Amino acid sequence: MEKTDRKRIVELDDKCLKIREDLLTFIFRIGMGHLGGELSIVEMCVALYYEYMHWDPQNVKMEDRDRFILSKGHCSETLYTIYQDMGLYTLDYMVEHFETLDTAKFGMHSNRKYVPAIELSAGSLGHGLPVAVGMALGARYRKASWKTIVLVGDGELDEGTNWEALMAGAHYKLDNLIAILDKNSVQMTGFTKDVMNSDPIADKVQAFGWNCIEIEDGNDILQVLEALGKIPESNPKNPGKPTFIVSNTVKGKGVDFMENNYKWHGGGIAKEQLVEALADVRKNRKVR
């Protein structure tokens, strides 16, 4: 790692800590959330929004922006937290407009009409990947250079639509499509391997005709950025395979009493838990 890169990585490590702190405070104040899955995707979302994607918070409808779909729409609070960090909202504003009936701007599940930075209103699982296939096809049809990136949870892989979309993505050689699996290995009622085992996932997606990249620790932003750097360039004249990134993460990452515990899939946190959680994420922050 060069010195300048190292400086940037440390900045992004700091950013991940700040997002975790803000996210915990936000969930405490609104009284509901899906902290387990929201904490596991922090590094990936920070890497995408602050580094990898062609995306401008000042112009969220920019024509040639990369499109990011959060298929696990119940984890939208991580995105809202990033948007407020980027200056689109204040935390107070988000709290004041969270599920407040006709004055609501934010909801537990993302809504693209209320939050213009959101590309797809989501919540029902197994929808992101099929829509992303359509977006990538649409970009190709329009001869546009932007990429479509979809973040999928490992629990939602149970939904058959993902497998229909995996077939279609490879069939249409959508090398402008990137699917990222947030493999935190825990779903609502237990470990994914016990509820419905999807392993060996890399073998499966490769058999479906996708280029697969594995991240050993998806909560290490350096590893995340290195993986994103390995995605082959799209070649519209002779398209290759779509890319599937398996990002091994920890559900509830950073908060000791939440990590790997399915009971923290959804819910709110009490004041004492917030204090403990904030201390944990500071203690557990990445030190290089």
Next chain:
Amino acid sequence: MAVKTTYDFDQMLSSAKEAYGEELLKLAEEGMDFVFTYSDNVAPSTAVGRMVKKYPDRCFNFGIAEPNQVGASAGLSLAGTTVFAQVFGPFLPLRAADQIHTDIAYNDVNVRLIGTHSGVTAGGGPTHNDIADLALYRAIPNLTVCVPADAGQCKKIIRASFSHEGPMIIRIDRAGSPNVYVDEDYEFTIGKAIETLPGSHATIISTGSNVYECMMASKILEKKGFSVGVLDMHTIKPLDTEAILKVASQTGIVVTVEDHSINGGLGGAVAEVLMESSYKGKFKRIGMPDQFSVLGSPDEIYRYYGLDRTGIAKTLEQLLTK
């Protein structure tokens, strides 16, 4: 001004399904920007098949995977293009219900979902009957639902869809229905029902190719001295409540006819409007009863359940003479 209908002579059969393909092909040739998706359900010999062959870059086959097709159609639209998505009959509402609800309606995309083989017109028994779709679509917000009465009207709906913002469902029967209208020289507006035949004793409100059988039922009843009007409710949603209340107040007898379950479709919609009004007249729904259909050809099934002209006339006569 009265519309010119085929009431007075037997019009040749034509296919709404073929007409919509011809219209799409024509629109593509005119340079209209749209893409087309399907799910292993386009025969090369059809007009749509010819479009797929001529414009392969804008036509995408998703195989037998309707949820993925409908979801991807939403994605294609979000990428900036109007999408026409052809799905086989019951597999649109039954397999892709969540995608219609969330990806299409909730996300408010310019996708036109073309459900072919509506009602029992596919043949092949209950697995291939599309008789629950309107009940579903009526309960999902932000859907416009159109059911062309004949091939010419289908072309009008396709044209109108280009200046329509938001999602649409277009429900088309299998093939080969008689024309209701002599020509396409009449005003068509999405959401505005057409008084196909005037009548002073009773009114039949119908939709899709069943409108023609209603006209023929009216003809049978005319010979018996009854004046029975027909209202073509080509748009199920938004429903033209004004037109319903107008014909109801004029005649005092309202019968609905549809190739759909009697639960939750056109009949249910009209009943809701009448019950919430001051209407005190008679009302009857004709449609597929709440059971899995008997096996047979569409015409035989229509006769069995009284959706053919004789059955419709019989139901009307009972109401008119009681």
